[in-house]
Amino acid sequence: MGIIVQKFGGTSVADPQKIHNAARAVIKERENGNDVVVVVSAMGHTTDYLIKLAKEVTSMPDSREMDMLLSTGEQVSIALLTMAIQAKGYKAISMNGQQVGIITENIHSKARIVDIKTDKLKKHLDDGNIIVVAGFQGVTPEGEITTLGRGGSDTSAVAIAAALEAERCDIYTDVEGVYATDPRIVPNVQRADVISYEEMLELARVGANVLHPRSVETAKQFNVPLRVRSSFKLDDCGTLIIGVENMEIYKPVAGIAADTSQVRILLSNLPDIPGTAAELFGALAKNNISVDMIIQSLASNGKNSIAFTVDADDLDSTLKILEDEKSVIKADEILTDKDIAKVSIVGAGMVDRPGIAADMFRALAEKNINIKMISTSEIKISCLVDKADSKEAIKALCKEFDLESQEIAVVKGDLPNL
Amino acid sequence: MGIIVQKFGGTSVADPQKIHNAARAVIKERENGNDVVVVVSAMGHTTDYLIKLAKEVTSMPDSREMDMLLSTGEQVSIALLTMAIQAKGYKAISMNGQQVGIITENIHSKARIVDIKTDKLKKHLDDGNIIVVAGFQGVTPEGEITTLGRGGSDTSAVAIAAALEAERCDIYTDVEGVYATDPRIVPNVQRADVISYEEMLELARVGANVLHPRSVETAKQFNVPLRVRSSFKLDDCGTLIIGVENMEIYKPVAGIAADTSQVRILLSNLPDIPGTAAELFGALAKNNISVDMIIQSLASNGKNSIAFTVDADDLDSTLKILEDEKSVIKADEILTDKDIAKVSIVGAGMVDRPGIAADMFRALAEKNINIKMISTSEIKISCLVDKADSKEAIKALCKEFDLESQEIAVVKGDLPNL
Numbered sequence: 001m002g003i004i005v006q007k008f009g010g011t012s013v014a015d016p017q018k019i020h021n022a023a024r025a026v027i028k029e030r031e032n033g034n035d036v037v038v039v040v041s042a043m044g045h046t047t048d049y050l051i052k053l054a055k056e057v058t059s060m061p062d063s064r065e066m067d068m069l070l071s072t073g074e075q076v077s078i079a080l081l082t083m084a085i086q087a088k089g090y091k092a093i094s095m096n097g098q099q100v101g102i103i104t105e106n107i108h109s110k111a112r113i114v115d116i117k118t119d120k121l122k123k124h125l126d127d128g129n130i131i132v133v134a135g136f137q138g139v140t141p142e143g144e145i146t147t148l149g150r151g152g153s154d155t156s157a158v159a160i161a162a163a164l165e166a167e168r169c170d171i172y173t174d175v176e177g178v179y180a181t182d183p184r185i186v187p188n189v190q191r192a193d194v195i196s197y198e199e200m201l202e203l204a205r206v207g208a209n210v211l212h213p214r215s216v217e218t219a220k221q222f223n224v225p226l227r228v229r230s231s232f233k234l235d236d237c238g239t240l241i242i243g244v245e246n247m248e249i250y251k252p253v254a255g256i257a258a259d260t261s262q263v264r265i266l267l268s269n270l271p272d273i274p275g276t277a278a279e280l281f282g283a284l285a286k287n288n289i290s291v292d293m294i295i296q297s298l299a300s301n302g303k304n305s306i307a308f309t310v311d312a313d314d315l316d317s318t319l320k321i322l323e324d325e326k327s328v329i330k331a332d333e334i335l336t337d338k339d340i341a342k343v344s345i346v347g348a349g350m351v352d353r354p355g356i357a358a359d360m361f362r363a364l365a366e367k368n369i370n371i372k373m374i375s376t377s378e379i380k381i382s383c384l385v386d387k388a389d390s391k392e393a394i395k396a397l398c399k400e401f402d403l404e405s406q407e408i409a410v411v412k413g414d415l416p417n418l
Numbered sequence: 419m420g421i422i423v424q425k426f427g428g429t430s431v432a433d434p435q436k437i438h439n440a441a442r443a444v445i446k447e448r449e450n451g452n453d454v455v456v457v458v459s460a461m462g463h464t465t466d467y468l469i470k471l472a473k474e475v476t477s478m479p480d481s482r483e484m485d486m487l488l489s490t491g492e493q494v495s496i497a498l499l500t501m502a503i504q505a506k507g508y509k510a511i512s513m514n515g516q517q518v519g520i521i522t523e524n525i526h527s528k529a530r531i532v533d534i535k536t537d538k539l540k541k542h543l544d545d546g547n548i549i550v551v552a553g554f555q556g557v558t559p560e561g562e563i564t565t566l567g568r569g570g571s572d573t574s575a576v577a578i579a580a581a582l583e584a585e586r587c588d589i590y591t592d593v594e595g596v597y598a599t600d601p602r603i604v605p606n607v608q609r610a611d612v613i614s615y616e617e618m619l620e621l622a623r624v625g626a627n628v629l630h631p632r633s634v635e636t637a638k639q640f641n642v643p644l645r646v647r648s649s650f651k652l653d654d655c656g657t658l659i660i661g662v663e664n665m666e667i668y669k670p671v672a673g674i675a676a677d678t679s680q681v682r683i684l685l686s687n688l689p690d691i692p693g694t695a696a697e698l699f700g701a702l703a704k705n706n707i708s709v710d711m712i713i714q715s716l717a718s719n720g721k722n723s724i725a726f727t728v729d730a731d732d733l734d735s736t737l738k739i740l741e742d743e744k745s746v747i748k749a750d751e752i753l754t755d756k757d758i759a760k761v762s763i764v765g766a767g768m769v770d771r772p773g774i775a776a777d778m779f780r781a782l783a784e785k786n787i788n789i790k791m792i793s794t795s796e797i798k799i800s801c802l803v804d805k806a807d808s809k810e811a812i813k814a815l816c817k818e819f820d821l822e823s824q825e826i827a828v829v830k831g832d833l834p835n836l
Contacts, residue, residue: 016471057434057505058501058505062500065512068493069493072494075487075490076487076490078486079472083479084475
């Protein structure tokens with residue numbers, strides 16, 4: 001007998017029928033003998049509808065008023081899910097962020113949780129209630145309503161689980177767990193039974209988005225076991241996400257992802273003067289442009305080339321900065337390449353196995369896939385390839401690192417996968 | 419320079435265009451040099467939509483969860499109206515019932531306001547804000563969300579005006595004020611410039627419903643001047659509602675209304691035994707059936723007849739009670755008459771003028787309208803007539819008591835009129 005926190009996203013409570021389905025998942029956990037706290041998002045496209053309404057009123061809605069507006073979405077969901085649970089004969093009560101006391105910073109539209117009051121939650125649990133809490137929202141110590149930004153409901157659920165010292169936080173969604181890569185590319189990809197926080201974070205960083213990194217960070221920080229599981233197959237346990245130190249065995253590579261949101265910029269024939277790179281990346285940093293991969297090479301003519309990648313959204317401002325700094329950064333030519341993809345393998349197991357990078361390069365070479373840039377971190381290796389090659393690369397790497405299974409993955413709804 | 423409280427109903431904030439229109443009314447009052455607190459209802463049919471959603475989840479939604487659900491409707495409106503005011507360059511802030519501290523009894527779906535905290539309201543006004551407050555909702559001292567039931571937003575507005583000692587509370591709606599009778603029956607009916615709380619209350623009791631009686635009662639109790647005015651004609655002051663003691667001159671008859679929701683029941687040839695009437699009306703009262711008009715007559719044969727009216731909704735249960743009690747209430751015959759209308763004239767001026775009743779009876783007689791029953795109170799005379807005669811009766815009485823004007827009344831939307 002412990003506390004289980006469950007979280008249902010917008011697609012899992014999109015209509016009365018789905019709300020009843022979520023209620024069944026709640027009751028199943030209750031019948032297992034656990035105290036249950038449920039965190040829900042706004043129904044289906046409610047948030048999009050409210051944003052559209054605000055945009056019809058003004059092109060520049062105030063962020064405080066947006067939070068006042070958007071927080072109603074989750075409040076509708078908690079009332080309806082509570083009614084559905086009660087209709088099945090169970091004691092339940094809904095609470096919005098203000099009522100729980102989900103205390104956040106005084107920042108609108110992307111506040112961070114600073115504290116979660118547990119006295120009312122514990123009282124309602126002691127009274128035998130299933131508690132249904134509004135995700136995505138909080139309140140400042142002054143009583144201002146805030147929202148947590150992207151991934152907010154996942155973060156609410158994990159933070160509540162941490163505050164209540166819950167046994168586990170189950171994230172119900174319309175995928176059946178965490179797959180080693182996007183099942184739309186490799187239909188027979190393996191689903192992980194267990195994966196570490198660290199691997200999930202790296203995968204999120206390189207383009208996979210089952211869970212928002214903030215929720216995984218929070219789970220890691222408070223050591224809350226997370227489960228990603230299907231709202232529609234209640235007997236399937238999905239994927240458990242825990243600390244790498246608690247994992248018995250893990251594969252060298254846990255997941256593969258492709259990120260196609262970057263562009264590559266190549267500066268050729270730069271004079272080899274000390275400080276050019278510092279000047280260049282200093283100017284980009286001053287303008288809040290994040291640079292991901294960097295290669296500097298010295299050609300035989302004694303001149304440098306520098307290649308680096310930035311978010312496609314930052315391309316125009318990057319080119320403007322290069323133009324502004326051309327008296328210092330004297331490149332013969334500035335080339336941009338938009339048709340690239342960063343393919344990454346992630347695995348906590350690669351720490352002790354130095355051969356993994358070589359295996360990756362060889363597997364890509366065997367498919368005649370040219371590697372333009374490479375970057376590595378402790379548990380990740382990324383290769384920049386032509387965008388046209390990215391699916392082929394993922395398939396080859398899945399085979400290379402033994403991430404295929406006998407089963408076809410089930411993917412429903414519009415939720416993006418690994 | 420004082421405080422003006424404004425209230426906009428659902429039809430006045432039904433879409434972004436109407437919200438901007440309401441914002442113009444707010445700013446106009448602000449430009450007059452007043453501090454402004456605005457109370458709003460849920461947009462258009464939002465409340466109906468939310469009720470439908472709840473009914474799709476369960477046929478018996480819990481009233482606490484209904485309040486959690488329905489209170490979101492007003493929260494959407496306050497955010498959007500605040501955005502619209504800000505978009506026009508004015509400082510504004512929204513507050514829900516919880517944030518203001520609109521403290522109610524711990525009863526769901528029809529709570530009464532017991533206290534309104536003014537500290538935050540006053541602080542925001544001192545900071546130069548227009549405040550937009552969610553109507554219809556409150557919070558218990560324990561932080562439970564409640565709603566106020568029918569007419570709730572009007573009551574919120576009047577109660578806030580009372581708490582802030584506002585100069586006036588303006589109820590914006592889609593009629594241009596309080597008419598002496600329903601303009602759909604008498605198109606050239608007079609609109610009242612001033613009418614008393616007492617008259618409004620009597621008119622509401624006899625079938626007119628511009629304002630819910632609770633809001634008028636509250637205004638009367640705290641002596642808050644009320645204005646009913648059009649959201650679409652901002653230069654028109656509408657109708658002012660104040661205490662009768664503050665009125666200089668008033669007409670003997672201020673308004674005329676017809677109530678067609680009652681049925682008449684006639685018990686004929688009852689033995690004239692003391693206690694029969696007491697038995698009859700005691701049994702009805704025990705079953706929560708309100709009896710409106712009563713006539714008892716003694717026929718020449720020494721037997722009684724009793725006629726009375728009840729709400730049409732209560733007819734079946736009334737007949738069942740008469741059947742159950744037939745050993746005591748020995749009527750020869752029980753007749754029911756559904757085609758009746760109670761036509762009432764209301765006016766504080768009739769207190770000192772005994773001829774008004776006679777004038778009413780004569781005006782009806784001149785149109786060959788038969789009066790079946792009569793009842794009177796201090797400022798009201800009601801006559802029961804055939805339903806088919808009720809419009810003719812209203813027209814005749816409008817003429818008799820000088821309630822016609824040169825202008826045709828403007829009626830928009832579905833709001834019922836006097």
